[in-house]
Amino acid sequence: MKRSQFLASLLALPAAILLPGCEKTDPAAPASSGKKLTVAFMPKSKGNSYFIACEKGAREAAQELGVELLFDGPTNTDPAKQNEIVENWITLGVDVMAVACENREGISGALKKAQDKGIKVVTYDSDTTPDARAFFVNQATPQGIAEALMDEAARLCAEEGEFAIITATLTAANMNEWRKHIESRLAAKYPKMKLVDTKPCDDQKDKAQAEATNLMSAYPALKCIMAICSPAVPGAAEAIKQAGKTGAVKLTGLGLPSENRAYLKEGVTQSVILWRVADLGYLAIQAAVASGNATLKPGAKTFKAGRLGELEIEETSIILGKPFIFNKENVDQFDF
Amino acid sequence: MASLSPSLKKNVLRHESLLLLVLLLEFAFLCLYARNFGTPDNLSNVVRHSAEIGLLALAMMPVILTGGIDLSVGSLMGLCAVLFGVLTHDYHLATLPAAAVTLAAGLFAGGFNAFLITALRLPPLIVTLGTYSLFRGLAEAITQGTKTYRAFDPAFLSLGETRWFGVPLQAWILTAAAASFYLLVHRSTFGRSFRAIGFSPEGARYAGLSVQSRTALPYLLTGLVAALAALLFTARLRQARADAGTGYELCAITAVVLGGTSIFGGVGTLPGTLAGIAAIAVLTNGIGRVPAVFKAGIGGELASLLTGALLLVALAGPELARVLSTRSAKISPSPKTL
Amino acid sequence: MKRYFRELSVAAALVLLLLLLALFAPHFYELQPLLSRLTAQIPTLVLTLGIALVMLTRQIDISVGSQFGLCAVLAGLVSAGGHGLPVSLAAALGAGAFMGALNGCLVAWMRLPSIVVTLATMVTWAEVLRLFQQGKFVNLAPGVQWFGLSQLGGQLTLLGVGGALVALAAYLLKNTSGGRHVYAVGSDAEAARLSGINPSAVTFGVFVLMGTLAGLAAVLNLVQSPQVDPKCGTGLELKAIAAAVVGGVAVNGGRGSLWGALAGLLLLATINPALTFLHVEAYWEKAIQGLVILLAVIADGIRSRRNLN
Numbered sequence: 006m007k008r009s010q011f012l013a014s015l016l017a018l019p020a021a022i023l024l025p026g027c028e029k030t031d032p033a034a035p036a037s038s039g040k041k042l043t044v045a046f047m048p049k050s051k052g053n054s055y056f057i058a059c060e061k062g063a064r065e066a067a068q069e070l071g072v073e074l075l076f077d078g079p080t081n082t083d084p085a086k087q088n089e090i091v092e093n094w095i096t097l098g099v100d101v102m103a104v105a106c107e108n109r110e111g112i113s114g115a116l117k118k119a120q121d122k123g124i125k126v127v128t129y130d131s132d133t134t135p136d137a138r139a140f141f142v143n144q145a146t147p148q149g150i151a152e153a154l155m156d157e158a159a160r161l162c163a164e165e166g167e168f169a170i171i172t173a174t175l176t177a178a179n180m181n182e183w184r185k186h187i188e189s190r191l192a193a194k195y196p197k198m199k200l201v202d203t204k205p206c207d208d209q210k211d212k213a214q215a216e217a218t219n220l221m222s223a224y225p226a227l228k229c230i231m232a233i234c235s236p237a238v239p240g241a242a243e244a245i246k247q248a249g250k251t252g253a254v255k256l257t258g259l260g261l262p263s264e265n266r267a268y269l270k271e272g273v274t275q276s277v278i279l280w281r282v283a284d285l286g287y288l289a290i291q292a293a294v295a296s297g298n299a300t301l302k303p304g305a306k307t308f309k310a311g312r313l314g315e316l317e318i319e320e321t322s323i324i325l326g327k328p329f330i331f332n333k334e335n336v337d338q339f340d341f
Numbered sequence: 342m343a344s345l346s347p348s349l350k351k352n353v354l355r356h357e358s359l360l361l362l363v364l365l366l367e368f369a370f371l372c373l374y375a376r377n378f379g380t381p382d383n384l385s386n387v388v389r390h391s392a393e394i395g396l397l398a399l400a401m402m403p404v405i406l407t408g409g410i411d412l413s414v415g416s417l418m419g420l421c422a423v424l425f426g427v428l429t430h431d432y433h434l435a436t437l438p439a440a441a442v443t444l445a446a447g448l449f450a451g452g453f454n455a456f457l458i459t460a461l462r463l464p465p466l467i468v469t470l471g472t473y474s475l476f477r478g479l480a481e482a483i484t485q486g487t488k489t490y491r492a493f494d495p496a497f498l499s500l501g502e503t504r505w506f507g508v509p510l511q512a513w514i515l516t517a518a519a520a521s522f523y524l525l526v527h528r529s530t531f532g533r534s535f536r537a538i539g540f541s542p543e544g545a546r547y548a549g550l551s552v553q554s555r556t557a558l559p560y561l562l563t564g565l566v567a568a569l570a571a572l573l574f575t576a577r578l579r580q581a582r583a584d585a586g587t588g589y590e591l592c593a594i595t596a597v598v599l600g601g602t603s604i605f606g607g608v609g610t611l612p613g614t615l616a617g618i619a620a621i622a623v624l625t626n627g628i629g630r631v632p633a634v635f636k637a638g639i640g641g642e643l644a645s646l647l648t649g650a651l652l653l654v655a656l657a658g659p660e661l662a663r664v665l666s667t668r669s670a671k672i673s674p675s676p677k678t679l
Numbered sequence: 680m681k682r683y684f685r686e687l688s689v690a691a692a693l694v695l696l697l698l699l700l701a702l703f704a705p706h707f708y709e710l711q712p713l714l715s716r717l718t719a720q721i722p723t724l725v726l727t728l729g730i731a732l733v734m735l736t737r738q739i740d741i742s743v744g745s746q747f748g749l750c751a752v753l754a755g756l757v758s759a760g761g762h763g764l765p766v767s768l769a770a771a772l773g774a775g776a777f778m779g780a781l782n783g784c785l786v787a788w789m790r791l792p793s794i795v796v797t798l799a800t801m802v803t804w805a806e807v808l809r810l811f812q813q814g815k816f817v818n819l820a821p822g823v824q825w826f827g828l829s830q831l832g833g834q835l836t837l838l839g840v841g842g843a844l845v846a847l848a849a850y851l852l853k854n855t856s857g858g859r860h861v862y863a864v865g866s867d868a869e870a871a872r873l874s875g876i877n878p879s880a881v882t883f884g885v886f887v888l889m890g891t892l893a894g895l896a897a898v899l900n901l902v903q904s905p906q907v908d909p910k911c912g913t914g915l916e917l918k919a920i921a922a923a924v925v926g927g928v929a930v931n932g933g934r935g936s937l938w939g940a941l942a943g944l945l946l947l948a949t950i951n952p953a954l955t956f957l958h959v960e961a962y963w964e965k966a967i968q969g970l971v972i973l974l975a976v977i978a979d980g981i982r983s984r985r986n987l988n
Contacts, residue, residue, distance in 0.1 A: 051641055052809035052909070054816065060638070076638030077629055080645065080809065082587045085578050089390045090629075096383035097376055097630055110491050111580045114501075175486020175962055176584040184487075204961050205486070210816075210908035211900070215719050219955040222712040223704065236908055239816070243904045247715045247830060264816050267905060410794075457973070461980035464930045466739075470921065471972035478966025486962040591798065604792040642806045649799040649806075656791045675868035675878040676787045678737035678932060679794065 042297050044290060045075040045094045045102040047087065049130070049179075052080065054261060055235055055282055056105070058341045059130070062286030063103070069311060070294050075099060082174075084108060091115040095122055101297035103142070103289040105130035108178050113137035125296045129289035131179045135321060139296050139303060142289045143322040144280040147179065151186030153278050153328050154257065155195070158231050161255035161275050165197035166228035169220045171241055171258075173208045173234035180233055187231075201227065206237045213240025221248050232258030238277060242268035262331050262339040269336050277331045282341055285325055288313055292323055356601035356659065357613040363651070364620045371623065375630035383626070385509045389501075389577065391622035392511035393418070393570040393586070397593035398600075399515075399522045400566035402614045403559040405597050406526065408539040408606025409465035411560060413454060414567045414593060416476035418586025421447050421571035423480040426490025426581035436494045444568045450476065451564015455557040462553075465560075466679070473590070480583035490581040501577035511573065518566070523611045531555065539606025596621050599652050605677065621648055685927030686939040688978065693946045696953055704956035718834045720948045721841040722747070722900040724941065726919040727926075728848050729892035731940040734923055735852075736885050737865040737932025738786060738793040741916045743893050745804035746778045748912030750897035752808060755817035755907035764823055767901070771894035778804065779890015780883070787883035801916070808909055817907040824905050837899060849937040861885065865932030921968070922947050925975045947971065 046063045048056030060076055067074035075094070079086035087107050092115055094102055102119060106112045106128055116126050116137040129142035145153070158168055170187070172180045184203065191198060201224050206213035213236060221227055221244065230245070232238040238260035245254050251273045260277045268274040291310040295301035301308055308323050309315050317324050331339065371378040397414045404411050421443050428439035450472070457468045503510040525532040534555050537545045546552050567586075575581045594604075600617025602609025624647055629640025700707040707713070726743050733740045754771040758764065778800065785796045825833025852858035860881045863871040868878040901907055926943025928935030950971065954964055 052812075052814040054814045057813045057815065073636070075635045077635065077640040080641035080806070082584065083589075084582065084584050084587065085390075085574065088578060089386075092386050092390070093383070093626060093629065096380055096386055097635075108580070110489075111578050114579050174584075175481060176582055178489070181487045202955065202958075202961075204955070207914065209910050209913060210904070210906070211719065211911050214904070215716070215951070216955070218712050218715050218719075219952040222706045222709050223952075223956045223958075225706060236910070239904075239906055240908075244715070248711055264906065267818075457977065457980070461977060462984065463976045463980040467924050467930050467976050468973070470917075470924070471969050471976060474921075474965050474969025475973060476969070478964070478969050481962045482966050484962075485960065595798065598795050604795050639810060642810050645802050646806045649802040652795065652799045653785070653791075656795060657785070657789055660789050660791060675864075675872050676738075676882045677790050677792055678865075678868055679739060679792075679930065 042070075042072040042101060042294060043075065043099045044072045044293050044297065045077070045097075045099040046286070046290065046293075047076075047090060047102065047104045048078040049087075049105045049107045050080070050082075051078045054264070058261070058282035059105070059286035059289070062283035062288075063290045064286075065283075066287045066290035066294070066311060070290070072290075072294055074290070079107070084111065084176075087112050088115040091119060095119050095124065099124060101125040101127065101293045103127045103129055103293040104133070104138075106133045107131070109133055109182075111178075125293070127289060127293040127296055129285060129292075132322075139321065140292050140301070140318075141322045142285065142292050142325065143319075144285050144325045145328045146322075147182040148186045150259070150278070150328060151183040152190050153330070154183070154231055154233065154259070155187045155190040157257045157276055157278060157330060158229050158255070159195050159198060161257060162198070162228040164195050167199050167201045167224055167226050168229035168231060169201050169224065169227060170203040171206050171213050171216055171220075171230065171232045171234070171237040172203060173237070174205045177234075183233055206234065206240060208234055208236055210236040210240040210243075213237035214244045217241035217244035218248060221245070221250060221254055227254055229255040229257070232256065232260070234258075235260040235264065238274060239264050239268060242273045246271070246273050261341060262336050263341060265331070266336050269331065269333050272333065275332065277336075278328050279331065280325060280328045281339075284313060287311070288316070288323065288325055356655070357610055357616060359658070360599070360601060360613065360616045360620060360655065363655075364616055364623065367620060367623055367627070371627035371630070374632075375627045376632060378627045378630050381507070385504070385512070387622050387626045388512045388515065389509050390626065391618060392515055392577075393574050394589050394592045394596065395515050395618045395622070396518055396566050396570045396573070397563070397589055398596035398614055398618050399518050399611070400559070400563040401593045402522065402597050402600070402602055402609060402611060403526055403532065403535050404465075404563055405594070405602050405604060406535045406539050406606055406609050407556050407559055408542065409458065409556065409559070410469065410594070410604075411454065411465065411563045412469040412590050413450075413472040413476055414563050414570075415586040415589035415591075416473050416480070417447060417450050417564060417567040418571040418574060418589060419480040419583050420450065420476040420483075421568040422575050422581040422585040423483050423490075423583050425572060425575060426488075427483060429493060430490050436497045440572055443572060444565060447564045447566075447568025447571070448561055449564070451561040451567070452557075454564065455560035458560060459553040459557045477583070484583045486583060488582075491579065493575070493579070493581075498576055498579050500573070501579065511577075514569075514573065519611065519615055526611050531558070535559065536607055536609075539603075539608075541607070592621070595648060595652060599648075599655050601655075605679075620651065624648060624651070683936075683939075684982070685979065686936060686942055689926055689939065689942040689946055689975070693942060693949065696946070696949055700949075700953055700956060704953075707952065707956050714831075714834050714838075716948075716952060718837045718903060720944065721837050722896040723915060723918055723922070723948070724841050724944055725844060725892050725896035725899060726915055727922045727940050727944050728844060728937055729889040730916075730919040731923045731926075731928045731935060731937055732848075732852075732861060732885050733793075733889050734920075734928045734930060735861050735865045735932060735935060736882055737868070738882060738885070739920070739930075740782060740793065740797045740886065740889050741920070742778070742782060742797040742801035742804060743889065743919060744912040744915040744917075745801045745808070746775055746890055746893040746912070747897050747900075747915055748909060749778070749804050749808050750775050750894040751901055751907050751911050752812050752817055752909050754894075754898050754901055755819055758819050758823050758901075759817055761820065764826065764898075764902075767823070768895075768898050771898045771901075772891050773894070775890040775892070775894025775897070776887055777890065779887040779893070782890065783883035783886030786886060787879040793886075805913075812909045814909055816909070819901065819905050819907065821905075824902055826902055833902065837902070840899065845937055845941055852937060857881075857884075862933055865934075867933075918947070919944075921972055925972055927975075927979070943975075 204216040601613035750771040754767040922944035926939035
């Protein structure tokens with residue numbers, strides 16, 4: 006009985022693949038008809054407030070341009086997930102994809118495969134290798150972000166003293182890129198400053214708080230904490246506040262204004278660096294659709310992006326604008 | 342059902358048969374409603390993307406059959422991937438010897454689990470919880486968390502895309518692994534004792550089986566297979582980093598249990614495990630292609646939710662049937678324990 | 680003495696680590712950061728108590744982290760909606776008890792294996808939370824933090840609550856029939872049943888209690904900061920299980936004490952800061968945690984083998 010069962014299951018599988026006469030294309034799908042463009046939009050991870058804000062902007066642009074928007078991304082920390090989603094989109098038959106790459110080189114193979122099938126690829130937020138996409142919608146280069154962070158930290162502690170970094174995880178590729186540029190900026194410009202430690206917070210506020218508490222008492226001379234993932238900024242702020250070191254230990258980092266408003270006003274957090282996140286999603290879809298329609302071609306010098314107006318293109322990067330530095334005075338002007 | 346003979350009825354109602362039915366329904370549904378699900382290109386995606394988890398599940402099945410568990414397989418994948426990177430990059434080994442050393446290391450790590458579990462008779466759940474942290478921790482320590490190895494031999498990297506007779510390499514490897522494990526579990530006397538051990542270790546001992554040495558083999562094999570999965574994963578992702586295989590242990594266990602193997606051991610078949618792997622792989626790939634789902638942008642979440650639900654239904658179904666059929670029984674049995 | 684060997688050896692390891700810190704990193708003992716560190720562990724402590732109970736009945740619950748996150752966000756939303764802390768607490772406890780009851784039903788009455796049931800509910804609650812909250816922080820009403828007391832007052836209250844809970848639970852477990860039933864069911868459910876205990880009821884009760892404790896833990900975490908991070912429960916189940924295991928609670932039931940679990944938690948929770956204070960690089964953290972767990976079980980294994988001989 007067991008044998009027949011095994012044979013049955015062996016036979017049934019390929020039969021299941023072939024028999025129902027699986028349609029190759031959904032008749033309702035306009036994918037190849039060229040009427041309504043199908044645009045896929047991927048965040049680095051789902052359930053992340055930064056990318057939720059991006060998605061809002063993306064949906065706005067999709068509505069405006071009348072395209073079909075697919076939104077999906079990794080829901081866990083499996084590093085292969087983005088590649089798998091890209092490969093699935095290829096077989097799904099999307100026309101354009103806009104991807105925020107978790108993994109610069111890792112994803113390039115999958116994206117090149119998409120390009121080979123005639124799918125237009127645009128990256129946003131964090132890039133892949135230039136040969137695997139047409140345009141990169143750039144809020145700021147990794148170097149630009151890192152230098153803004155380092156310069157801000159240096160300004161806060163008058164260019165001397167010890168500081169520490171709190172990052173998301175030790176394997177997060179983009180943050181390692183920033184850390185590299187932070188360290189080279191540090192070596193080049195701020196000889197009197199010293200990076201004493203780098204701690205991961207697993208992208209959790211409470212862990213960031215615990216790490217900041219430890220850092221402050223393990224390094225009593227610590228003058229500044231630089232939190233380079235968004236939950237780490239409020240986490241570190243709460244730690245500084247609880248330790249009674251408001252103002253004595255400065256805090257800056259990358260984060261959302263809404264999560265840091267109270268701490269900025271209390272003076273626990275000195276500044277938060279970020280760009281208009283929803284605009285980044287909006288611009289990504291605008292650029293994706295334009296390159297899908299071939300109205301945006303390689304070599305263009307400027308790009309007219311809906312309500313954002315005419316934007317500059319540097320080589321193949323469409324620049325959203327420089328990152329903002331949010332502080333006590335201007336934080337109320339932003340609603341994300 | 343009355344017209345069916347008892348043995349036929351028993352087999353029709355078997356977990357594996359029901360699961361196969363679910364799989365077929367799933368398939369039919371996705372072919373009808375999911376966009377471009379049934380294309381050959383997409384079906385080869387289904388296999389390629391589930392190859393590593395599938396391999397781990399195949400190796401996990403005998404472990405669970407003996408009443409054990411191995412939580413460390415995902416972490417071991419991370420450690421093996423890093424080791425392979427170190428060997429090829431820092432020690433400039435050629436791909437083949439490096440792969441051989443990596444497989445040996447996987448076997449060794451599996452042997453470490455096996456030693457603690459069988460020689461020291463420690464609970465597998467706790468031992469592998471410890472090595473779950475230890476293996477991932479070593480991978481992070483070796484790379485200082487940050488290092489990514491990328492410069493692999495192009496011939497090795499092309500394995501991630503290779504097809505033989507139009508079928509991806511991963512499918513061939515999975516088939517070979519499934520056949521080997523099938524022969525081990527269902528066709529060899531050594532492997533048949535796994536079920537006896539899982540059913541009752543004391544009974545197996547009285548029956549003259551050397552329980553400890555026989556329990557060791559499945560853990561050795563999970564180690565070896567985790568290393569193989571790490572190599573495949575590295576070729577597919579074109580990089581080796583400490584986070585390879587994160588969370589794969591739970592995916593593999595889910596597939597095995599969904600496939601009808603009792604988590605307490607003693608009951609289960611390998612074809613069932615295969616069906617469990619397929620059911621999850623198909624769902625994960627296909628559900629995000631249903632237009633209503635991708636428009637709402639909830640593909641990833643829905644796939645996890647449905648897998649969880651499927652798991653509960655698969656487990657509760659037979660139990661419900663049993664409860665309904667023995668409603669009149671006076672004594673309610675005790676809950677099952679670990 | 681011999682009976683508490685495990686608890687004592689974990690406590691000894693903890694004392695050793697604390698001495699090491701006293702010698703090489705006296706800053707560890709600065710009062711305010713130490714208080715913050717301790718209070719930050721109170722929620723995990725509450726979860727560990729629950730997990731220890733679950734493990735004593737020879738079950739496991741890996742959905743506690745997801746339950747914790749869901750309860751925390753729910754309590755946060757209730758609080759942000761303008762209700763007072765008692766209402767938030769009630770909501771969290773209720774939600775926790777409900778989720779615990781669901782696990783309990785499936786395990787105790789449907790006789791499904793707890794590891795699989797709670798694996799499924801872990802995924803389900805985590806995805807429900809992600810779909811519902813989308814990762815957004817919840818800003819709490821002012822006056823929720825520290826129960827509306829001063830920071831010091833709030834922290835002392837938290838420590839008091841944590842200590843009282845451990846003492847109460849340990850007392851009840853040891854000195855009441857309900858407590859002894861937990862051990863009895865974990866040691867041998869069939870024997871327990873024959874001696875008149877209803878194992879299903881005990882198991883169900885323990886899971887409900889676990890869920891309720893997850894709700895309580897979520898609130899005890901919530902009052903420590905003005906915002907709730909929806910990811911706050913991720914990975915807590917492993918922390919709690921590891922603490923219980925290191926503290927000597929046997930995974931195959933019936934053996935272990937809550938004091939041991941407390942010692943296990945304190946040991947594991949001291950290792951991470953100790954690495955920072957002793958200037959060990961962060962990437963060693965997981966390896967060392969794994970090694971501690973392994974050493975604890977190996978010590979157990981060797982001891983029980985020697986006893987057998």
